Amino acid sequence: MTIDFQQIERKWQHRWEKARIFEADADINRKKFFCHFTYPYVNAYPHLGHFYTLMRPEVFARFRRLQGFNVLFPQAWHATGSPIITAAQRVKEKEEKQLKILKDMGITDQEQLKKFENPEYWIEYFIPEFTKDFKAIGISTDWRRSYFTTELNQWYDKFIRWQFNKLKEKNYVIKGKFPVVWCTKCRNPVSDHSRSEGEGETPQEFTLLKFPLADHANKRIILVAATLRPETLFGITNLWINPKTTYIQAKVNDEHWIISKECLDKLKFQDKSIEIEKEIKTAELLGKYVSIPKSNAKVLILPGEFCNPSIGSGIVMSVPSHAPHDWLGLVEIKNDKAIAEKYHLNFAAINLITPISLISMEGYSEHPAKDACEKRKIKSTKQLELLEEAKKDLYKAEFFAGIMKENTGIYKGRKVEEAKEQIKKELLQSNQSNVFYELTGRVICRCLTQSIIKIVDDQWFIDYGNKEWKEIAKKALAKIRLYPELSRPQFEYTIDWLKAWACSREEGLGTKLPWDQKWLIESLSDSTIYLAFYPIAHYIQKINPEKINDLVFDYIMLDKGKQPDIEHIAEMKDEFQYWYPFDFNSSGKDLIQNHLTFALFNHTAIFPEKYWPNGYGLNGWVTVDGKKMSKSLGNFILMRDLPTKYSADASRFTIMNGGENMDDPNWDNQFASSFKTKLEQLYTFCTENYNKGSDEWRNIDQWFESRLNESIKKVTYFMEETLFRTASQKMFFELNKALRWYLKRTNNKPNKKLLSHFIESQLIMLSPFTPFICEEIWETIGKKDFIAKASWPLYDEDKINKQLDIEEQLIETVLNDTTAVMDLVKITPKSMKLFVADSWKYDLCIALRTEYNKTKNPGIIIKNIMIREEFKKHGEDVMKIMQKTLKSGIMNILHNDDEEYNTLCNAKQYIEAELKLSIEILLEKDSEDKKSQQALPGKPSIIIK
């Protein structure tokens, strides 16, 4: 039987839509359930990653509907921020890479490509594409409530403005300074994905240490050295400047600094007033003395060609003992008199310089920098790469393992890790240093301009660092249900660690800050309470946006103020109060550290406690056949390809069978292919066997009924926990296995009522996973309404009987053993004897169990048992059984003799039937004169004659 899945899919999509069965309205007489898939960013087609995260609320929604809940499952689209706008810009610039991305999506028409130069077209194009793909795969969404989120959606725009006004009222939006990676051409921060080079490079905080020139006649002139290690200032022996560069003297905030030109250019963006005074030739500086901050000791300025004017200030403080560069620099200059002569330096004075060690660390000598050079066999300051490595290693080691030595005054004995912060603070306070931000590496913007660090000084922040707010957010976290719970520590950590978040942008798509129109609201800040928009989305978007203001949202969502005079206002309030908060918002685990935690904060700031979130669903990242999904590996799967290749149902089941919890789910191509045929078999079996069978009621029917009830119970539990993988396995594979055994045991004459009940139950349980085929079968077996509207099967606790399972297991093992023995003897026996153990053996087992629970000590157990009269007479056998049971575990002895015997009688008939033999099977109790005295409890032995 081959089934035309695509035809079935179209048919039911159409019917669902026509009957509008997924459209949900507030109904105070019904329990509500609001679930959601975090709105996706619409700049490409949806792929497997979307599919998995989407399927979790989808299955959950369908499950809750079956349970009788009124389910709201809406879907909106996200487009704020910079990706779309930069992509559009790149299309305009005809950038190869960007054009290829569109071409790979099948967009080749020149006319159409031109349209993609407009950011709005991206939204216009991709939203329908997403919608189409979601519908094709059978997502049960209430599409009336969709919206998208840019300033182009005026209603949503009003909503976001309201949100920010509320945050501002509570002083959660603050103004401040912030270092950002900045492109001077685009006049925008340069995010990781808008870089053509330098992904992952970040601003790094340097300390600018001030070294006043000693004995300077007129005014205080300061040489400024940039360092990451201010704590090493106790070990400074000299300064390095690059003799091949010219430095600049400039007035910086009322001081006269000498630094490299490159540094000066950067400083301009870092909140400093700068006036260039003059160029300084290095000859003017070399051989002079400067004084060290704190100690005021005087040290020489020496030439070091390794000083890079583009890094830091181009002036380096030399700490030979703890910096490999400085160590080698000092060695070189001491060994080469020519250098001193060349720059007219006092060679004797240079030779007096001795490294000062100030940090002690296990496994290193007095001068760790020397060790580091020797370890890597570095001989010269020209070996830049090796030196860089050595430096990094040593810095790391000293930072975490180093202890400040005696010569560091009050820092003596402290860890470097702590001392560093302390020293930094002190130097800043006494104006002996400044903060300077430098990139950790070269960053090139997509526009091919080299990026710098800029201190933005009128930047708006959402103050997630606010301590009281953190406490309230924690309260919201305590209340929320997490699927799975094990994500909770990550949330706790994030709340603690979160600092003020820059929420304003100069460019991009989005809503303008209501009180400062030059700024746009950044896209992770405008996407925190957006789920509150769904309950009213379909009404509000019918209203003239001019009429929407803060008072409208105050009234609907906060129950504040007089009822505004606009259409649908009562409905909107009812809808909101009925549906909110959401019960399950599904997203990838990567959103914990921003979006989801932000959402918690924002809910507590804006809404009363009853509207704080009820549930988050977290999941991992999809892999394909065990490998990371990526375009370069060629295993990148788009949602749109699934229905044609595997059918929507098989795809849905495959992805849900791929994983659960926060593990990365795996998409198994082979499984997807083979599952399609399994669905065909399901169809055939159900349609051919529904309402057929016998009216007899036998032990085996009781067993099957028990298994069915047990399965329903388990599956219900796993569905509640969103452990959809386990649930799907239990309802499909495990139940089918039971069904096969049942059919075998009844010679394909199942009980009619029971089998029909089974088919119905299984179909309903499967329908959240494979809705199309289930609808089709449901209709074929004569059901009138949609299976989507059926009732989730209930289980009857009284019908679950574990004993029946044990009996069936026994029958199965006897059967298997019998077959095995018959195979061995290779004759057709006339009769067969099955021996079950004597009663005393069972008694022994029970006694063993009791004794074990008392002492758990084998020696004592054996002693206690052997002194009992009833076991004495079986002396040796008792020992044997005891040894065996103690070795293999004694937990399995539960049966009592008679039950065992009865079950075997039951098995006997079955064995006869199954083996299609007319043989005589005798059941006997274990007896002395038979060779069968080995028979152990729980396992009959067989003798064939």
Next chain:
RNA sequence: GCGGAGAUUCCAGAGCGGUCAAAUGGAAACGCCUCAAGAGCGUUUGGCUUAGUGCCUUCGCAGGUUCGAUUCCUGCUCUCCGCACCA
């Protein structure tokens, strides 16, 4: 480095102190059934086996607790996710 999650047999993945050579599913092999393929059914997929209700070696590595550890503890190694102004 910090925070979080992990490491199981060909693969995915159960396992929560004895019923474990380890569920379930994929895949593969063989057999039955068939003209044939698929489906279905059965067997097999750590090693040894005198074939036994047998023995040995396995659950990242190394120790420990226990009569007993895949399961508990300690240390180590490795993998994945996050560490921000970006969706």
